[in-house]
Amino acid sequence: MSVLSSRVPPYRAGWIHYTNVAPILDDLILPAGVSAVTGVPTQMNAALLSGGVDIANISAVEFIRNADQLAALPDFSVAVLGPVYSVNLFHSVPWESLKRVALTAQSATSVALLEVLLRESGLSPSLERAEGTAQELLAAGYDGVLRIGDSALREWYGVVGPLTETTSMTALPHHKGGVTVTDLAQKWFELTGHPFVFAVWAYRQSAPPPAELLQAMRVARRHGIGHLAEVAQRHAQLLGLPERVVQHYLWNFRYHLEAPDRLGLNEFAAKVAPNHPPLVFGPALPGS
Numbered sequence: 001m002s003v004l005s006s007r008v009p010p011y012r013a014g015w016i017h018y019t020n021v022a023p024i025l026d027d028l029i030l031p032a033g034v035s036a037v038t039g040v041p042t043q044m045n046a047a048l049l050s051g052g053v054d055i056a057n058i059s060a061v062e063f064i065r066n067a068d069q070l071a072a073l074p075d076f077s078v079a080v081l082g083p084v085y086s087v088n089l090f091h092s093v094p095w096e097s098l099k100r101v102a103l104t105a106q107s108a109t110s111v112a113l114l115e116v117l118l119r120e121s122g123l124s125p126s127l128e129r130a131e132g133t134a135q136e137l138l139a140a141g142y143d144g145v146l147r148i149g150d151s152a153l154r155e156w157y158g159v160v161g162p163l164t165e166t167t168s169m170t171a172l173p174h175h176k177g178g179v180t181v182t183d184l185a186q187k188w189f190e191l192t193g194h195p196f197v198f199a200v201w202a203y204r205q206s207a208p209p210p211a212e213l214l215q216a217m218r219v220a221r222r223h224g225i226g227h228l229a230e231v232a233q234r235h236a237q238l239l240g241l242p243e244r245v246v247q248h249y250l251w252n253f254r255y256h257l258e259a260p261d262r263l264g265l266n267e268f269a270a271k272v273a274p275n276h277p278p279l280v281f282g283p284a285l286p287g288s
């Protein structure tokens with residue numbers, strides 16, 4: 001074992017540690033020689049491209065835009081078919097009447113997705129980066145606010161909750177107190193019929209990951225998905241949300257970049273960067 005581990009050169013991972021990757025990352029035991037830092041998507045995207053980290057679960061749109069330099073693991077994704085619950089436009093006017101939208105500085109993919117969806121609706125509101133909660137920014141005069149990740153999940157529940165014992169997550173209202181929540185992945189599904197891939201695990205083609213790390217990630221994911229109720233319980237406490245909500249949120253993700261996810265990824269790539277270089281996936285799966 002020590003002989004194997006000592007062959008792993010120093011390798012740096014950069015994790016976007018939103019709750020949605022808990023089933024992969026919570027149980028991950030990094031092999032000797034591999035270290036990890038965490039940050040929000042825009043930080044990890046930049047760190048991967050500058051060489052600050054060697055592998056990261058980055059925004060899918062940055063993988064597409066930098067397809068000449070990057071490759072993505074063939075079997076890892078943060079994707080959904082239908083609603084995602086944590087990538088939301090909170091708005092105080094109907095979608096068709098949006099004029100001034102606040103964007104989060106954390107996101108790349110969700111901003112590009114919002115741009116695609118607005119364009120497809122024939123809309124061109126002004127888009128401005130601004131931090132704060134959706135409530136604060138709506139009160140400050142924006143008529144739409146894009147939020148992602150754990151805080152967006154909490155704010156979503158603040159608008160649509162609370163759940164009663166019998167309400168289904170998929171039957172919750174989308175409006176309350178003058179605020180509408182539009183789930184961007186659900187809108188993508190209505191537009192295309194395909195999953196939406198928010199993140200892939202990408203590395204610079206010049207610095208492929210050690211096999212030991214990939215093996216450890218696959219073991220961690222199998223364990224996390226196999227113990228999803230426990231993962232959800234832990235994170236429900238951290239987030240201050242009902243366990244039922246977090247369990248539904250987590251099992252709804254597609255973590256394996258399967259053929260339907262790739263259809264969605266390719267379709268998104270064609271819309272955001274029609275002339276992108278071919279997407280590269282590797283290293284090949286063991287046994288394939």
Ligand SMILES: C=C(O[C@@H]1C=C(C(=O)O)C=C[C@H]1O)C(=O)O
Nearest residue numbers: 059086107108109110148149198
């Ligand atoms: C589903 C989400 O996906 C995240 C959204 C990202 C982006 O918008 O750039 C990047 C990584 C994803 O993990 C989320 O933030 O809730």
